[in-house]
Amino acid sequence: MAMNKIQFQVGMSLHKFLHRYGTEEQCEAALYASRWPQGWQCSRCDGRRYCCTHNGRRLWECLDCGYQCSSIVGTVFENTKLPLTIWFLAIYLMTQSKNAVSALELKRQLGVSYKTAWLIKHKLLQTMLLREEQRRLDGRVEIDDAYLGGEKQGKRGRGAASKTPFVAAIQTNSEGRPHFMRLTPVAGFTHEALKQWSTECLASTAHVVSDGLWCFEAVTHTAAQHERHVVGNGKLAVKRPEFHWVNTLLGNLKTALSGTYHAFNHAKYAHRYLAEFSYRFNRRFDLAAMVPRLLRAAVTTKPLPLSILRISEARN
Structure with missing residues (x-):
């Protein structure tokens, strides 16, 4: 089996990280360069003339309006x-x-x-x-309904108080490989919820591939095309080639969450943990x-x- 170049990439070693960001001065310099790549600029008047003072942390004072701030003001x-x-x-x-x-x-x-x-x-x-939240999926996009909080029992599309529904979507490239994904909690698998989801997550030129769940028809509100496949239930349904990548990512997501978080309040925090998985993947x-x-x-x-x-x- 050929080595997966993405999976085996070098990344940033701890040694390299400490060499680059190991001191407070290095972190301050990196933060400044990231925030003001063109040089310091006043967030109030856009002035560029300043003087510096110290008050436990380096402070910039605008010579035009007098506004004073540190590098962390106005940031996370x-x-x-x-x-x-x-x-x-x-x-x-x-x-x-x-x-x-x-x-x-x-x-x-x-x-x-x-x-x-x-x-x-x-x-x-x-x-x-x-x-x-700024990402819009385009081109061929596989989508599926999924839940956090355990396997869904009973009729599809009917939520439960102990489970958080979300839409799993993955954009594939011209070679049929996964490119970008979005994992988005929804109020439920209804026509209105999927209409809102499509508005927020899809480009107008997207070609959406879904199973036969009726609410997925709402993606036509935004997407140019909708390819619907009635797959039924059971193990054979998840092996359909049309949904290979979305089912693969859902399997990877389940493994990642169970391997890292033994438990978390998915009703309150699902949007953040799903975004973390998407952010890293993308x-x-x-x-x-x-x-x-x-x-x-x-x-x-x-x-x-x-x-x-x-x-x-x-x-x-």
């Missing part, structure tokens, strides 16, 4: 009391580990309390989610680059205090 890192080295190590662990990393494992690796590790993880998960072609890419996402995302994270939970 705002108001943190932790060293940047802790945040950067969390970014490294969440992007370079094979099956992601739990908050409990972050607690052990970072040397912080569980509450702190949980907050770091969910801020970074929400950052991933906001990035993935950037798998350059594993080492995921560290600076997530850093860039974090410094261009508005602050995410606990109150904002709780509001986000309530909406999903």
Whole structure:
């Protein structure tokens, strides 16, 4: 069997990570370069003239309007009391580990309390989610209905209080290989829910391939074409070649979640954990680059205090 080049890519070793981001000064410089690649710019007046002072952390003061800020103000890192080295190590662990990393494992690796590790993880998960919400799948797209919280029993499409429904979708390239994916929680498998999903997740030129579940017809609200296959139930249904990749990714997702998270409140947090899996998959072609890419996402995302994270939970 030929070696999978993506799976066996070098990535960023711990030694290389520590060489590049091992000190507070290195992390500060990397954060500055990621946030202001063209040089410092005032977030209030767009001025570029400044002077620097220190107040525990380096501060920039705009010479035009007098606004003063540090490198973390207005980012996911705002108001943190932790060293940047802790945040950067969390970014490294969440992007370079094979099956992601739990908050409990972050607690052990970072040397912080569980509450702190949980907050770091969910801020970074929400950052991933906001990035993935911008993605629109195009070309040939396989979709399927799925649930978190155990196997669905009974008639398909009828939810249960203990299970969280989500749409699994994967875009394949011209060679029939998987390219991008989206895993999106929905209110249920209804025509209205799938209509909203298609608006948010599909490009107008997408060619959607689905099974015979009636609500999938709603994708025509957005997608150019809908290819419907009535497959029935049982093991033979999941082996249909038309749905090879979406069934493969669902199997990988189940393995990843069960191997990393022994339990989590999927009713509240499904959107973030599914986005984490998608975020990592969609950037798998350059594993080492995921560290600076997530850093860039974090410094261009508005602050995410606990109150904002709780509001986000309530909406999903």
